[in-house]
Amino acid sequence: MAGIKRKQSASSGIPRDNVKKRKQGGDPAVESSASSNPEAETDSDPIIESDTTEHSGDDDGVSWPSDDEQMQEENGEKTGLPDKSHANGHKSTAPAATTNGVSNSSKESHAKQKALAQERKAAKPNADSIARSKKLWERLRRKSHVPLEERKKLVAELFDIVTGNVKDFVLKHDSVRVIQTAIKYANRDQRKMIAQELKGEFRCLAESRYAKFLLGKLLVHGDKEIRDIIVPEFYGHVRRLIKHPEASWILDDIYRGAATSQQKDYLLREWYGAEFAIFKSEGKGVATSELKSILAQNPEKRKPVMHALHDLINQLIQKKTTGFTMLHDAMRQYMLNVNMGSEEMNEFIELLKGDEEGDLLKNLAFTSSGAGVVSMALAYGNAKDRKLIIRAYKNLFSQLAYDEHGHQIILAAFDVIDDTVLTSKSVLLELVGKASEPDESQTEALITAVNHKFARIPILYLFANRRESFMNVMERELLEGVHNIRTGTSKKDPAIRRKELVAQFSPPLLSLIANNAATLVQSSFGCQFMMEVLPGAEGNREAALKAIVALVQSESLEVAEALKTAAAGRLFKTLVQGGPYDTQHKRVKMAEPALGFHNMLFEALLASDQVLQRATSDNSFVIVGLLEAEGFENKENLRKILKEGREALKQAASSRPKVSTTETGKKKAKTKGGNRGSQLLLENIAGRTT
Numbered sequence: 001m002a003g004i005k006r007k008q009s010a011s012s013g014i015p016r017d018n019v020k021k022r023k024q025g026g027d028p029a030v031e032s033s034a035s036s037n038p039e040a041e042t043d044s045d046p047i048i049e050s051d052t053t054e055h056s057g058d059d060d061g062v063s064w065p066s067d068d069e070q071m072q073e074e075n076g077e078k079t080g081l082p083d084k085s086h087a088n089g090h091k092s093t094a095p096a097a098t099t100n101g102v103s104n105s106s107k108e109s110h111a112k113q114k115a116l117a118q119e120r121k122a123a124k125p126n127a128d129s130i131a132r133s134k135k136l137w138e139r140l141r142r143k144s145h146v147p148l149e150e151r152k153k154l155v156a157e158l159f160d161i162v163t164g165n166v167k168d169f170v171l172k173h174d175s176v177r178v179i180q181t182a183i184k185y186a187n188r189d190q191r192k193m194i195a196q197e198l199k200g201e202f203r204c205l206a207e208s209r210y211a212k213f214l215l216g217k218l219l220v221h222g223d224k225e226i227r228d229i230i231v232p233e234f235y236g237h238v239r240r241l242i243k244h245p246e247a248s249w250i251l252d253d254i255y256r257g258a259a260t261s262q263q264k265d266y267l268l269r270e271w272y273g274a275e276f277a278i279f280k281s282e283g284k285g286v287a288t289s290e291l292k293s294i295l296a297q298n299p300e301k302r303k304p305v306m307h308a309l310h311d312l313i314n315q316l317i318q319k320k321t322t323g324f325t326m327l328h329d330a331m332r333q334y335m336l337n338v339n340m341g342s343e344e345m346n347e348f349i350e351l352l353k354g355d356e357e358g359d360l361l362k363n364l365a366f367t368s369s370g371a372g373v374v375s376m377a378l379a380y381g382n383a384k385d386r387k388l389i390i391r392a393y394k395n396l397f398s399q400l401a402y403d404e405h406g407h408q409i410i411l412a413a414f415d416v417i418d419d420t421v422l423t424s425k426s427v428l429l430e431l432v433g434k435a436s437e438p439d440e441s442q443t444e445a446l447i448t449a450v451n452h453k454f455a456r457i458p459i460l461y462l463f464a465n466r467r468e469s470f471m472n473v474m475e476r477e478l479l480e481g482v483h484n485i486r487t488g489t490s491k492k493d494p495a496i497r498r499k500e501l502v503a504q505f506s507p508p509l510l511s512l513i514a515n516n517a518a519t520l521v522q523s524s525f526g527c528q529f530m531m532e533v534l535p536g537a538e539g540n541r542e543a544a545l546k547a548i549v550a551l552v553q554s555e556s557l558e559v560a561e562a563l564k565t566a567a568a569g570r571l572f573k574t575l576v577q578g579g580p581y582d583t584q585h586k587r588v589k590m591a592e593p594a595l596g597f598h599n600m601l602f603e604a605l606l607a608s609d610q611v612l613q614r615a616t617s618d619n620s621f622v623i624v625g626l627l628e629a630e631g632f633e634n635k636e637n638l639r640k641i642l643k644e645g646r647e648a649l650k651q652a653a654s655s656r657p658k659v660s661t662t663e664t665g666k667k668k669a670k671t672k673g674g675n676r677g678s679q680l681l682l683e684n685i686a687g688r689t690t
Helices: 002-012 067-075 106-123 127-140 148-162 166-170 176-185 188-197 202-207 211-221 224-234 247-258 261-272 274-278 291-297 299-318 325-335 343-353 359-364 368-380 383-391 397-401 407-416 420-431 440-450 456-461 473-486 494-520 524-536 542-553 557-562 566-577 597-607 611-615 621-628 635-644 646-653 676-685
Strands: 659-661 667-670
Touching: 127 148, 127 166, 127 176, 148 176, 166 176, 166 188, 176 188, 176 211, 188 211, 188 224, 202 211, 202 224, 202 247, 211 224, 211 247, 224 247, 224 261, 247 261, 247 325, 261 274, 261 291, 261 299, 261 325, 291 299, 299 325, 299 343, 325 343, 325 359, 325 368, 343 368, 343 383, 359 368, 368 383, 368 407, 368 473, 383 407, 383 420, 397 407, 397 420, 407 420, 407 456, 407 473, 407 494, 420 494, 440 456, 440 494, 440 524, 456 524, 494 524, 494 542, 524 542, 524 566, 542 566, 542 597, 566 597, 566 621, 597 611, 597 621, 597 635, 611 621, 611 635, 611 646, 611 676, 621 635, 621 676, 635 646, 635 676, 646 676
Parallel strands: none
Antiparallel strands: 659 667
16 A cells, blocks of 8 residues: 555655645545546436526426436435545546456446446336426426427327326426426416325425425416315414425415415414414304404403414514515504503514514515504604614615505604604605705606605605595505504694604705706696695795796697696696695685795786687686686786687587597596586676686
């Protein structure tokens, strides 16, 4: 052995002192028998040659493990013999060692191991079927490279192989992808066949690292019948599976995207304790997951139910798995059933604040129930609690504003935080900016927000008179609950709080209208924005009002077309009347100080000789509004012009009904009896009341 070692040192040209010493107790023959010949690798298999990726639910871009790797996993042994390297990185060039005079080169060893792996693979159940299905999968997964007719033949052959053997395929990390591809290209009956074969195994599939993706595929591509086969298998196991590292995600996907409302109730009820995993309802009637209803029927169960619910919520939060919709729904049920100032409420708010990274609060913001939980926490909390909760959303308020649910948290913050300076610095700065004269980028961002379905709501909320025009029923109910809670937790008067926030909002918004009225008037949301902001804004509104008046004299064709829309008509009529119409009290709610828009508009119309034109247009109610407006100084001059154009008014009033279209191109019902605004103007100038 010493001769072999010396030969290694001499051939490498490195002094013996630099040779890395062999560990004591090792076999020197084994250590020195490796070869560095790179050409000794096995011939590549076309399946193995495909690109490799990490395990995932995607069918594409995944190759199978080589024969060597599979043999290694089964044997627990290394392939070949290790190369001996010196300390400076040069490999040894010593000849291979021999045992009993028989050559044991790396190439021969590799060939033997490959043959052994093939024998073991062939000995497994369904080996030929799995091997053929892999080759079919390799072809099918390249969707863009397979003609339709060829794909149909490949799918048919694939189903001939897997039918009756689906269970043998699904729990292996490689062959499960074959079944996923089969589901992707299958017809309804074929998918149903796979679901029936796997019936009773779906809970096990959800717990599998690889098979869970098959379950998701089956739910996405399946129908109601397949859904009703899968979902009931999770009943009675929710509390365990929601904590499982693999099954929790697929369980929440089922709850959020596949289950019916009744199935969701069954799944959520199990959070309330083991009893609810066994009994699906309380006596007669349909089961419900509304905790308030359950506790009303069984008040003696309140303590164990609340304890079980809090315990499971706390476990998931401590595990940092806070993105589940089911968790957010459970947290909402808990908050709806605790009392203000109780120990339960205080512990729950501390639980929310205890997440140092803030991931819990961020995840809650983007679901319906989660946004409700945060809104109620803001309402129940004290000043310090609210400050900590708001801090978690630093640099995220713009993102919250654009979200369907996240903007509700901003509205709740407006309504409950007494420190309006804090609200201005944290929330308003991100939404509208600080400068009273927005720069180009800020202006562009504001115009985008104003025309967005959700981002415009926090901007309009403080100014709007009729919030139902842009808020749905669920949002109004949530804020009504927040208002009821704040009566016992907030000290500042709501009107004072609102006025202070409006004063902070107004300068950049008025500047936006003054400089971009022509752009805003071309969208219905832009018109609504100006209609809500101008009557309620604090500060000098003259520049913004003049910018809107100037639109009637604009030579732009886009502006001229925009002024014909119903949204523009509502804008001008509201400003002419001096404020929005209060439907509750049946009167106009006048802006303070008065806008004076009616006089400014009449002068512009008179100068451009458009009074009669507007009186006979689709937006003739703007002229009607001038005659009805309080403080309008030119009513007699307007009546005189209208009398001179009586014939044009009569023609418009008696014109045949036309089919009008909305801004989206949909047809509206026919208008009856001609131009109603022109008719009212004729009655007015004839001396009759309108």
